[in-house]
Amino acid sequence: MSKFQGLDAYTRSAKYELLPFKFDRLEGDNYVITNMTGEYLEVAKPELHVLLAKNLATEHPLFASLRAKHFIRYADEQAPLDLLALKLRTRLSRLTGFTSLHIFVVTLRCDHSCPYCQVSRQMDGETSFDMTSDMADKALDFVFRSPNPAIKIEFQGGEPLLNFEVVRYVVEAAKRRNLEEKRDLEFVIATTLSLLTDDVLAFCHEHDIILSTSLDGPADLHNANRPRVGRDSFERFEAGLAKARNVLGVDKVSALMTTTDKSLPRVREIIDEYVRLGFNGIFLRALSPYGFAIKTRKFMTYDTERWLEFYKEGLAYILELNKAGIPFVEHYASLILKKMLTSNDPGYVDLMNPAGAGIAAIVFNYDGSVYASDESRMLAEMGDQTFRLGNILTDSYEDIILSDVLLDALEQSFTLSAPMCSDCAFEPYCGAEPVFHHAIFKDVLGRKAESSFCKRNMSIFKHLIGLMKSDTSTRRLFMQWANAC
Amino acid sequence: MAGLTELIFDGQLYGAVAIQKAAYRAMHAFTLDLKVDGDNILCTLVGNITTEQEAFERAVEEFRKDVLDYQLRAQLQVETAPIRNLIIGLAFSNARLNPSE
Amino acid sequence: MLKLAGKVGRIQLVEVQDRPLLLQVSTNPAIPMVLRATRAFLVSEQELPEGYLHYLIPEGLEWRVKELEGKSSFTLLPNDYHYLGHGDIIRLDGQAIRVLFRANSGHNSLLVTEQCNHYCLMCSQPPKNIDDSCILNELEALIPLIPRETPEVGFSGGEPTLAGARFINLIRMMKSYLPKTVVHVLSNGRTFADESFARQYAEVDHPDIMIGIPLYSDDPDLHDYIVQAHGAFHETVQGILNLKRLNQKVEIRIVLHKQSISRLPQLCEYIARNLLFVDHVTLMGLEMIGFTRANLDALWIDPADYRDVLSEAVGILAAYRMNVSVYNHQLCLVNDDVLPYYRKSISDWKNEYVPECEGCARKSQCGGFFSSGVRNGYSRAITPFSTVTSAQ
Numbered sequence: 009m010s011k012f013q014g015l016d017a018y019t020r021s022a023k024y025e026l027l028p029f030k031f032d033r034l035e036g037d038n039y040v041i042t043n044m045t046g047e048y049l050e051v052a053k054p055e056l057h058v059l060l061a062k063n064l065a066t067e068h069p070l071f072a073s074l075r076a077k078h079f080i081r082y083a084d085e086q087a088p089l090d091l092l093a094l095k096l097r098t099r100l101s102r103l104t105g106f107t108s109l110h111i112f113v114v115t116l117r118c119d120h121s122c123p124y125c126q127v128s129r130q131m132d133g134e135t136s137f138d139m140t141s142d143m144a145d146k147a148l149d150f151v152f153r154s155p156n157p158a159i160k161i162e163f164q165g166g167e168p169l170l171n172f173e174v175v176r177y178v179v180e181a182a183k184r185r186n187l188e189e190k191r192d193l194e195f196v197i198a199t200t201l202s203l204l205t206d207d208v209l210a211f212c213h214e215h216d217i218i219l220s221t222s223l224d225g226p227a228d229l230h231n232a233n234r235p236r237v238g239r240d241s242f243e244r245f246e247a248g249l250a251k252a253r254n255v256l257g258v259d260k261v262s263a264l265m266t267t268t269d270k271s272l273p274r275v276r277e278i279i280d281e282y283v284r285l286g287f288n289g290i291f292l293r294a295l296s297p298y299g300f301a302i303k304t305r306k307f308m309t310y311d312t313e314r315w316l317e318f319y320k321e322g323l324a325y326i327l328e329l330n331k332a333g334i335p336f337v338e339h340y341a342s343l344i345l346k347k348m349l350t351s352n353d354p355g356y357v358d359l360m361n362p363a364g365a366g367i368a369a370i371v372f373n374y375d376g377s378v379y380a381s382d383e384s385r386m387l388a389e390m391g392d393q394t395f396r397l398g399n400i401l402t403d404s405y406e407d408i409i410l411s412d413v414l415l416d417a418l419e420q421s422f423t424l425s426a427p428m429c430s431d432c433a434f435e436p437y438c439g440a441e442p443v444f445h446h447a448i449f450k451d452v453l454g455r456k457a458e459s460s461f462c463k464r465n466m467s468i469f470k471h472l473i474g475l476m477k478s479d480t481s482t483r484r485l486f487m488q489w490a491n492a493c
Numbered sequence: 494m495a496g497l498t499e500l501i502f503d504g505q506l507y508g509a510v511a512i513q514k515a516a517y518r519a520m521h522a523f524t525l526d527l528k529v530d531g532d533n534i535l536c537t538l539v540g541n542i543t544t545e546q547e548a549f550e551r552a553v554e555e556f557r558k559d560v561l562d563y564q565l566r567a568q569l570q571v572e573t574a575p576i577r578n579l580i581i582g583l584a585f586s587n588a589r590l591n592p593s594e
Numbered sequence: 595m596l597k598l599a600g601k602v603g604r605i606q607l608v609e610v611q612d613r614p615l616l617l618q619v620s621t622n623p624a625i626p627m628v629l630r631a632t633r634a635f636l637v638s639e640q641e642l643p644e645g646y647l648h649y650l651i652p653e654g655l656e657w658r659v660k661e662l663e664g665k666s667s668f669t670l671l672p673n674d675y676h677y678l679g680h681g682d683i684i685r686l687d688g689q690a691i692r693v694l695f696r697a698n699s700g701h702n703s704l705l706v707t708e709q710c711n712h713y714c715l716m717c718s719q720p721p722k723n724i725d726d727s728c729i730l731n732e733l734e735a736l737i738p739l740i741p742r743e744t745p746e747v748g749f750s751g752g753e754p755t756l757a758g759a760r761f762i763n764l765i766r767m768m769k770s771y772l773p774k775t776v777v778h779v780l781s782n783g784r785t786f787a788d789e790s791f792a793r794q795y796a797e798v799d800h801p802d803i804m805i806g807i808p809l810y811s812d813d814p815d816l817h818d819y820i821v822q823a824h825g826a827f828h829e830t831v832q833g834i835l836n837l838k839r840l841n842q843k844v845e846i847r848i849v850l851h852k853q854s855i856s857r858l859p860q861l862c863e864y865i866a867r868n869l870l871f872v873d874h875v876t877l878m879g880l881e882m883i884g885f886t887r888a889n890l891d892a893l894w895i896d897p898a899d900y901r902d903v904l905s906e907a908v909g910i911l912a913a914y915r916m917n918v919s920v921y922n923h924q925l926c927l928v929n930d931d932v933l934p935y936y937r938k939s940i941s942d943w944k945n946e947y948v949p950e951c952e953g954c955a956r957k958s959q960c961g962g963f964f965s966s967g968v969r970n971g972y973s974r975a976i977t978p979f980s981t982v983t984s985a986q
Contacts, residue, residue, distance in 0.1 A: 025576070026569065026572055026573055027573065027576060027580075028573040028574075028576060028577040028580070029569070029573075030566070031562070031565075031566070032562075033558065033562070044577070044580065057565075060565055060568070060569060089576070089579060089580055089583060090583065092580045092583075092584075093580050093581075093583030093584040093586075094584075096580065096581070096584040097584045097585075100584070427514070427517055428514070428517055428518055431514065431563065431566050455517075455520060457517060457518050457519065457520045457521045458520065458521045
């Protein structure tokens, strides 16, 4: 009586067509294939060759997933093209917003003298290293020329609280202008919290300002990284943290770490310190390449290996914490996972293509100089002005944004036309890093085979793929990280 | 004490571009001298001064795999170029609204 | 289970009727004469108000017939219809009664047509390829009679959109006559692959309407097999895209059985990557009714055996922050991590319990079973809860 047809009546048998994708080796002879929007599948080498020859059988266990993830299609199917286009469009839509992060370096003065810091000067009454309100006005003109509906203004230094008058000035002026502009305005102050006062906190509370602070690990590690008269950086940080949370709320204070040589053997302790102090995540940052570390490349390679061990151990510990019921995020992984598992882009300056320099973030220095990024500024402090885009007191918005310095850097570092990057399967997850590569190789493209940026990121991409393969609960946790706002 | 190896690739099966790309990828370990000789492509791999022999040999093995990979990539790129352009065209087209916009 | 249609007892009609009678039921003796003239009064032990178009006499009150004999139209109702109440709408057609609308129910569903362009293995309303456009006539007469404060009305079939412009007209009528009523349409979405149809639908601009569209696999061949229609998957996806481009609300519905369970997590990933913008995803238990029984070998899987797959599926959709609901499952057959998404959903005229449920502390939180499930087969793993909430 069966009017019903079996599965074979609906199984297509025509030859399939390949959609655009890239492939790279994971380990041994196992490959990963990725499509234009970052979806991936693991494929063994023999299967890859059969797939490429268009001979993969419909019954093959991978076939349905290859079709569903848009690696192959039948020639008469339009939906896969529409869907790929849609996802690509979503991924790229952030570009139309243009610059969102504007960094104001309000002073170089600082109460700390951290060895790895290129920028700060000793603390004294001198104000020649302070930004003036004239410069602040001009910088704000620039800020509001950006078409982005969401603008973030971040105050850095030295120690911004040492020039709090200008911080106050900028916040109030920006908000006044915003009555007409009607952007979504966000303010952040990057501070060690050592000089936090009640007045400062009251102001931050009134204007909904977020504090971004530094926590390098347990007290001895933190203090070794951050010398201060009084040797009490950590103690002052901890006191400031409590005060700030009390007045502003726990969600208004975030922490970033600086990773140095001394951090590398102590990742679990560092994470424990974050957990102890009630943070719900950590950004396991790379070693800073600026300063003396740039000089010897071999030192760099060795450092990359050690750093990768540090990172993987830290991530493993964080996964243990999550399994034990303590929600804790590794933020660098989250950024990458967002690119791997969703069509959204996290907008993280260092992992963008085209590069985030200038078009996602821009820096106004205390002396009016405009830099394409934070790294560009650090490079300038070391004597290399390559990425100085101009001066807000003398140059117009167009002069700066359309400068050859910036446009050339963006164009020449563009990964889809870069050697090795353009064929790389991990390109959708990665970014162009012109400033870093210029610093190491004196060329914005760099030689990726020798680049610690490339090596580090490729290793992390493969590692994350491996973690997701081995454990569905890890995969689900990573999906949650990827979709966190 | 730089490593040294010579390889021959059949020019009918492998393009010079694939070999060059594979070599580019391996430049942390060695550099390449390329010479076309009739139907064959002769490769002389000269290890970097700082590369140990063992690392050099591993890099040569990876290089051989990479040559095949880059050859396949070139074919895939050529085959899928038209549809890639179609997809990008659709992505940038103003004709239809994006559901999430 | 409530009986919605059947034969009635003795009828007396004072005037000649040549078509089915659509009647709003009233239990209110005090409404003005102008309104009584178009309504049916549900007789009780109280005094009979005069002037109603028709009187409905429940079983047990036959003695009241003598008050109406020769004077007014009436119908004797069998006990099956004891649930009728004020605001309900019935159709009387010769000896046949059908309850079209129940004011007390949260889930009124209006059948638009029995025609369908699918032939799903588990179809609960098997299609009939006949011209049933008279149903549309009746719906057009019914909608103006539905009480305005009705919270929600559903449209189903067959495939409702096969009625074309008349389907769109029904939506327009819902907006006009019942502007505060939420509308839920069950459709395979394929007609919306036609951009002009999608646009006409969107132009009605109904204030609160959602289309529930089934998608059973990320594998187009498997989906097409389940719905027994070539090309179904692709047209359905195009329909969903068109609807979302026009800012219309879409829900994706997945019925869980052996075929759809096989790639359920992959389907959820597909939805999360490609259709993230849909408004709701529902995962539903299988009804042992209609075609399901003919295809049991291909379809039946004990929900206890897929509880972990269900958890994984829900976990994926929730991780992507999509709205998820799980319907038509018994509480003891889902893992704890599904509970935030579990809805006690079997509609009130369908739900029942089985002997294994005896003594369960969470009966009131559980949807129970479709009566078809009680009759035709259910999980071997039904286990009563001893406590009201789980330990966690």
